[in-house]
Amino acid sequence: MKDDVYIVGLCGSLAPDSGTRVIVREALAAAERAGAETTLVDLREYDLPMFEPHRPDAGDAPELRRHVDRADGVVLGTPMYHGTVSSPLKTALDYCGGDEFEETTVGLAAVAGGSFPTPALEHLRSVARALGAWTLPHQVGIPDSHERFADGELVDDDLRERTRRLGRELVDYAGVTSYPEVAEKPIEAQSTP
Numbered sequence: 001m002k003d004d005v006y007i008v009g010l011c012g013s014l015a016p017d018s019g020t021r022v023i024v025r026e027a028l029a030a031a032e033r034a035g036a037e038t039t040l041v042d043l044r045e046y047d048l049p050m051f052e053p054h055r056p057d058a059g060d061a062p063e064l065r066r067h068v069d070r071a072d073g074v075v076l077g078t079p080m081y082h083g084t085v086s087s088p089l090k091t092a093l094d095y096c097g098g099d100e101f102e103e104t105t106v107g108l109a110a111v112a113g114g115s116f117p118t119p120a121l122e123h124l125r126s127v128a129r130a131l132g133a134w135t136l137p138h139q140v141g142i143p144d145s146h147e148r149f150a151d152g153e154l155v156d157d158d159l160r161e162r163t164r165r166l167g168r169e170l171v172d173y174a175g176v177t178s179y180p181e182v183a184e185k186p187i188e189a190q191s192t193p
Contacts, residue, residue, distance in 0.1 A: 005036040005174040007167070008071040012078040012089025014044050019111040019145045022154055023163045024077035027109065027140070030167030031073070036174070041067055043088040051094035061095040068100040072174035074133070075166065076124050077109040079145075080117040085110075085124055093127055102132035105173045107166045108139040116143040136173060140166050 009028045013020040021042065028038040047059035068074060076093075078085040106128045110117035121139055128135045140163050142148050142156075154160045 005031075005072045005171050006070055007031040007036045007038045007073045007075065007170050007174070008067050009038065009040045009075040009077060010068075010089060010092055011040060011042050011044075012076070012086040012092070013111075014086075014088055015079070016044075017152065018079070019142065019149045019154075020077045020079050020109070022149060022152060023109050023111065023140060023142065023159075024075050026154060026160065026163045027075045027077075027107065027167035027170070030164035031171050032167075034168045034171040036073075036171045039067055041092075043092055046092070048088070048091050048095060051091055056095065058095075064092055064095055065100050068096050068104075071104055073105040073107065073170035074101070075107045075109060075170065076128070078111075078120055078124065080110050080112040080120040083119045085120050085127075090127075093131070096131065098132040100131075101128065103175060104133045105170055105175060106133040106135045107170045108135060109142075109163065109166065110140070111142045111145050111148075113145050114143065117141045134173075136166070136169050138162075138166060138169055 009024040011021045011024045028040060032038050049058050078089045108121050108124045110120040121141055125135050142159055148156045
């Protein structure tokens with residue numbers, strides 16, 4: 001792990017009782033325990049109008065970009081709406097570009113009310129790749145969200161551990177340039193799951 005790792009979590013849900021927010025916070029808490037500084041970028045609190053190319057600094061876009069540009073790792077968290085990512089998260093990503101994401105490690109997390117959120121995760125992976133980010137192979141997908149959360153907490157132990165692992169791996173692999181060094185370490189020297 002490099003020194004002074006900064007991990008940002010982008011929560012793409014506007015719902016007050018969002019399972020997506022719960023898992024982004026859980027991943028960030030694990031990243032903090034692994035030694036990183038973290039920030040939750042809760043898109044409910046940002047003024048980000050629909051993206052127009054001739055207005056790249058509309059609303060809170062400059063503040064959003066400052067967080068992402070500074071980040072060594074970013075958790076992209078989304079609810080799955082109609083088989084894809086939420087519009088608040090997509091709009092936030094539209095305000096960013098390669099300048100903010102290139103050589104940044106990205107972790108993916110998606111929550112669905114029904115079936116496994118594979119399409120949303122695939123779409124996020126494609127967007128991250130287009131922005132020049134390096135996406136972790138490990139990701140968190142949570143289906144049947146009504147069964148997985150209670151009182152603002154993730155109640156499934158296996159999914160909680162997968163989410164924590166995502167936060168730890170963001171720290172371990174923070175900044176794509178550190179990947180070769182981490183990959184060469186003996187397994188016992190890397191974080192344990």
